[in-house]
Amino acid sequence: MTSFSSLAIDHCRQALEAALNAAEQQFVQVDRQALTIHRKRGGESEASQVVTDLDIAIEKSIYQALQPVSDELSLAWLGEESSDSLEDESHHSRLTASAFWCVDPLDGTLSFIEDGQGYSVAIALVAQDGTPLLGGVLHPPSGQRWLSWRLSAPTPAVTVKETLTFFTDTGFFKQPAFAPFMQQLTGFARQLGYSNVQMVSDRGAVMNAVGVLQSSHAFYLKLPKANRGGGALWDFAASAGLFAATGKPCSDAFGRPLPLNSAESLYLNRTGVVFASDPALHSALLEFIAPWLSV
Incomplete structure (x- = not known):
């Protein structure tokens, strides 16, 4: 670096x-x-x-x-x-x-x-x-x-696992993976001890990530896709800086660091992104979305 x-x-x-x-x-x-x-x-x-x-x-x-x-x-x-x-x-x-x-x-x-x-x-x-x-x-x-x-790493606190919040973009609604993803998300959440899933979709990419940053039980992800889009470097770079400062995990959909200076493309459609409120949820999400990583 x-x-x-x-x-x-x-x-x-x-x-x-x-x-x-x-x-x-x-x-x-x-x-x-x-x-x-x-x-x-x-x-x-x-x-x-x-x-x-x-x-x-x-x-x-x-x-x-x-x-x-x-x-x-x-x-x-x-x-x-x-x-x-x-x-x-x-x-x-x-x-x-x-x-x-x-x-x-x-x-x-x-x-x-x-x-x-x-x-x-x-x-x-x-x-x-x-x-x-x-x-x-x-x-x-x-x-x-x-x-x-x-910012600094938050002090660990015991919080009640009731609602898991999923931040997403409205563009995800049009993807073929949306329906099966949502059908399986409730079961995934229950396996982790949550009783409810709440979806938030009225924000831009940056405020989606900030929403996760401020929550103890939330995630924001974008699955990889073939077509151009999926957010660009400017959609995630500042958020990645905030997450690095707090120690909260963010990565691409394969668990690798976000490619914030790739020569191949300004867009992250082929890598996807995952922001999570804690490492355990992040790891569980990577395993959960693995079947959709076909790009």
């Missing part, structure tokens, strides 16, 4: 907070009624294809806030709304720089458009080897922030 001095990391932390401040200001200034909704290249779901003027404005403000430290430390940049301009993902500067900023300016754009609460801003600093060095998430509706360097 790339080694940064404590001073360099401190500069990056300060820049990341400044970038979240700049992003938050964009929400203060926005006129929802005047926003234009565009379509972009993405996955199969509507949520992955919609983009607004606000997405673009936030990304620009984040880029400007991070540019001084990026120039100072020769950091690369990967932003969701500027990624469509990449002609060759396999030759991106993130692959050769010591680290890069990975930015989702408005994760859960569809939730924002529909006046929901499941959207956020996510910024990560990722090392060349794919290790998340820093992660920061802003939830504009509440003003709450999660910063990896201000």
Whole structure:
């Protein structure tokens, strides 16, 4: 993993907070009624294809806030709304720089458009080897922030196993695996000692992971699939940084570290993702989903 001095990391932390401040200001200034909704290249779901003027404005403000430290430390940049301009993902500067900023300016754009609460801003600093060095998430509706360097491993506590919460994206509803997965999930939960299963599907990828982070009995997963989509680096990098800081497990669907700087693709459709509230649940989930890992 790339080694940064404590001073360099401190500069990056300060820049990341400044970038979240700049992003938050964009929400203060926005006129929802005047926003234009565009379509972009993405996955199969509507949520992955919609983009607004606000997405673009936030990304620009984040880029400007991070540019001084990026120039100072020769950091690369990967932003969701500027990624469509990449002609060759396999030759991106993130692959050769010591680290890069990975930015989702408005994760859960569809939730924002529909006046929901499941959207956020996510910024990560990722090392060349794919290790998340820093992660920061802003939830504009509440003003709450999660910063990896201000988090720590939770104190183990005995909690009642009653409801297992499954965070998912609405795109999963259209996959062939959805029906059999849900049919078997209740039995899986009961084997682990839970009496109920609750599904939450009104959030973007980042707030799904944050939901797991804040819970003692929850998981968020995306099964591998052949078609492009399944979330991109910017959907999971900041969350991976938060999970690393707390010691909670996240991996691809095969139990490997998330490929957060792969030269093959910006998307994780062939690997899937699994975020879990504790190691035992994570291990059980990997075994449970094994029959669906045919991609």
